[in-house]
Structures are given as structure tokens and as C-alpha cells.
Amino acid sequence: MKDPVRIAITGGAGQISYSLIFRIAAGDMLGPDQPVILQLLEIPQAMDALNGVVMEVNDCAFPLVKDIVATDDPNVAFKDADFALLVGARPRGPGMERKDLLEANAAIFSVQGKALNDHASRDVRVLVVGNPANTNALIASCNAPDLDAGQFTAMTRLDHNRALTQLAQKTGKHVTDVDSMIIWGNHSATQYPDLAQCKVDGKAAFDLVERDWYENDFIPTVQQRGAAIIKARGASSAASAASSAIDHMRDWALGCDGIVSMAIPSDGSYGIEEGIIYSYPVRCQGGKYEIVQGFELDAFSKEKMQATEKELREERAAVEHLLG
Numbered sequence: 066m067k068d069p070v071r072i073a074i075t076g077g078a079g080q081i082s083y084s085l086i087f088r089i090a091a092g093d094m095l096g097p098d099q100p101v102i103l104q105l106l107e108i109p110q111a112m113d114a115l116n117g118v119v120m121e122v123n124d125c126a127f128p129l130v131k132d133i134v135a136t137d138d139p140n141v142a143f144k145d146a147d148f149a150l151l152v153g154a155r156p157r158g159p160g161m162e163r164k165d166l167l168e169a170n171a172a173i174f175s176v177q178g179k180a181l182n183d184h185a186s187r188d189v190r191v192l193v194v195g196n197p198a199n200t201n202a203l204i205a206s207c208n209a210p211d212l213d214a215g216q217f218t219a220m221t222r223l224d225h226n227r228a229l230t231q232l233a234q235k236t237g238k239h240v241t242d243v244d245s246m247i248i249w250g251n252h253s254a255t256q257y258p259d260l261a262q263c264k265v266d267g268k269a270a271f272d273l274v275e276r277d278w279y280e281n282d283f284i285p286t287v288q289q290r291g292a293a294i295i296k297a298r299g300a301s302s303a304a305s306a307a308s309s310a311i312d313h314m315r316d317w318a319l320g321c322d323g324i325v326s327m328a329i330p331s332d333g334s335y336g337i338e339e340g341i342i343y344s345y346p347v348r349c350q351g352g353k354y355e356i357v358q359g360f361e362l363d364a365f366s367k368e369k370m371q372a373t374e375k376e377l378r379e380e381r382a383a384v385e386h387l388l389g
């Protein structure tokens with residue numbers, strides 16, 4: 066058996082965590098041979114509920130779980146953490162955009178960025194799920210000057226997975242037949258789900274679907290899927306968010322075939338302003354991710370990519386005071 070790794074999860078008593086924690090404990094994120102120590106963070110008012118979750122994890126008798134820490138102190142939760150999944154934040158309700166949460170949630174990520182900086186493993190991999198995820202990741206990263214900015218990522222894998230299913234259903238194929246899906250930009254209604262590189266069963270997606278469906282159905286459906294779930298469920302996506310968080314971390318840590326979407330600090334690739342946390346097509350190998358370069362962009366793509374970049378710049382300007 067390998068040595069256990071420490072996995073910090075914030076918002077441990079929330080909806081997403083109620084799926085996420087159990088799937089991580091079952092080995093879905095790091096594999097069936099990787100023991101884990103779960104370090105769960107909550108706010109003081111939610112500690113009773115968190116202790117209930119801990120009781121349930123214990124009641125599962127998971128062979129991989131070596132210890133569980135439940136705390137309301139970020140300095141304890143992030144101590145020596147190898148992985149940190151920053152889920153704890155307020156979700157939006159009907160009629161809100163994710164950036165409406167900026168004010169409510171931003172402060173959480175400056176505190177947690179500092180705690181990660183001071184206490185986490187120097188190799189910690191951070192995934193921000195709490196919305197607005199891209200800008201929250203930027204806040205956390207800016208408050209962690211001793212860690213590399215590239216260690217901070219935000220989740221657009223749920224958008225990526227949603228897009229895979231929309232295209233697979235439209236073409237009568239399976240999600241496993243689809244490759245080179247790309248989500249560019251912000252995890253928001255300005256994101257750009259791009260089919261230009263996409264193939265289904267080896268055939269160009271653009272040869273299989275009408276342009277009208279792409280522009281007026283596929284793109285808005287993926288952009289608005291979070292709101293559609295909130296309308297249908299009366300609460301934001303939870304199990305699908307947890308599943309995508311696991312996909313993101315598993316591929317980053319263990320590698321994967323093909324292209325996946327991750328929101329990462331821009332290095333200026335594809336003309337996007339350096340530093341903002343922007344979703345790119347990446348390949349994951351050897352514990353690292355790398356932006357896939359060289360795709361040609363037409364005018365339609367450039368315009369969409371710039372629109373979502375503009376929104377991220379505006380979000381950054383709104384939290385300038387928290388960027389350390």
C-alpha cells in the first residue's frame with residue numbers, strides 16, 4: 066500500500082461534498098490503491114452537520130480512509146494537504162448570475178489562499194469549485210505568494226462533460242466517441258463551448274451537426290445548464306459537480322488520454338491576458354497539465370473567447386482589493 070495523501074475539502078457539510086467525500090473515500094479520485102486522510106473544513110455553525118457526515122463516512126468502513134479531520138480552522142484543514150478542493154461557498158439561487166456571488170464569497174478565498182500558503186504541502190494541487198470559481202481561484206492564488214500560480218485551478222470540467230453529452234446525444238453516439246471538446250474562458254454564461262476541433266467517432270463534429278444547432282442550441286444549452294438545473298431541482302447541481310471535480314483532480318494527478326478543459330492561469334496563450342484564470346484545452350500527463358497549442362481560431366471563436374475574457378477582467382477588477 067502507498068503512503069496516505071491528505072485531501073482537504075471545504076464546505077464539507079454542503080450538498081456537493083455529500084457526494085464528493087464519499088466518492089473520494091471510495092477511491093474514485095486517486096485510485097483503489099491510494100489511502101487518504103480527509104481534512105474537512107466547515108464554518109462553526111455547520112460543525113454539527115459536518116460531524117454527522119464524518120459519522121457516515123466512518124459507518125461506510127472505507128478501506129482507503131486512514132483518518133478524518135473535521136475542523137472550522139482553515140490552518141488545520143490545509144495542514145500538509147496534497148490536494149485541496151475548495152467547495153465551501155454560497156451557491157446562487159434562481160435569477161442570479163454566478164458573479165453575483167462575488168461579494169459574498171470572495172473573502173473566503175483570500176483567507177483560504179493564505180492558509181494554503183502557510184500550511185499546505187509545497188506541491189499542493191488546488192481546485193476551486195465555489196462560485197464564481199475562476200475569480201475565486203485567482204483570489205486564492207494571489208494570497209498564496211509562496212506557491213506557484215499554476216497550482217491553482219478552477220472547475221470547467223462540469224461544462225466540458227455537459228458539452229460531451231449534448232453532442233453525443235445530438236449525433237446518436239456515446240460520450241466516449243467524442244474527442245477534443247473545448248470549453249474556453251469563464252465558468253459562467255459567457256463561457257465558449259467550442260466544437261471546432263471536436264470529432265465524433267473520428268468525424269468532424271461540424272460535418273455532423275447544423276451550424277444553427279451549434280450556435281443557437283448547443284452553445285446556450287451548455288452556458289445555461291447550471292441555471293436549468295437550479296430551476297428543475299430548486300438547488301444547484303451537486304452530484305454532477307462532485308463527479309466533475311473528481312474527473313479534474315484524477316486527470317491532473319494521474320494523467321489522461323486526449324484533451325480536457327481546465328481553468329488555469331493564462332500564460333498569454335491564444336492572446337488571452339496573462340494571469341487571469343481562463344479555461345483552456347489541456348493535456349494531463351506525469352502529474353502536470355499543459356495547454357494544447359496551435360489551434361486555428363476563426364472570427365466567431367475569437368469574438369466568443371474575447372467576450373468571456375472581458376468578463377474575467379471585470380471580475381478581477383471588482384476584487385482588486387483582495388488580490389494581495
Ligand SMILES: NC(=O)c1ccc[n+]([C@@H]2O[C@H](COP(=O)([O-])OP(=O)(O)OC[C@H]3O[C@@H](n4cnc5c(N)ncnc54)[C@H](O)[C@@H]3O)[C@@H](O)[C@H]2O)c1
Nearest residue numbers: 076078079080081107153154155156194195196220223306
Ligand atoms: N464550478 C462548478 O462547476 C460548480 C458546480 C456546482 C456548484 N458550484 C458552486 O459550489 C459551491 C458549493 O455548492 P453547494 O451546492 O455544495 O453549496 P451548499 O450551500 O450546499 O454547501 C456549501 C457549504 O460551504 C460551507 N461554507 C461556507 N463558507 C465556508 C467557509 N468559509 N469555509 C468552509 N466552508 C464554508 C457552508 O456552511 C455549506 O455547508 C457554490 O458556490 C456553488 O455555486 C460550482
Ligand SMILES: O=C(O)C[C@H](O)C(=O)O
Nearest residue numbers: 157163196291292301302
Ligand atoms: O450554476 C450554478 O450556479 C452552479 C454551478 O456553477 C453549475 O454550473 O451547475
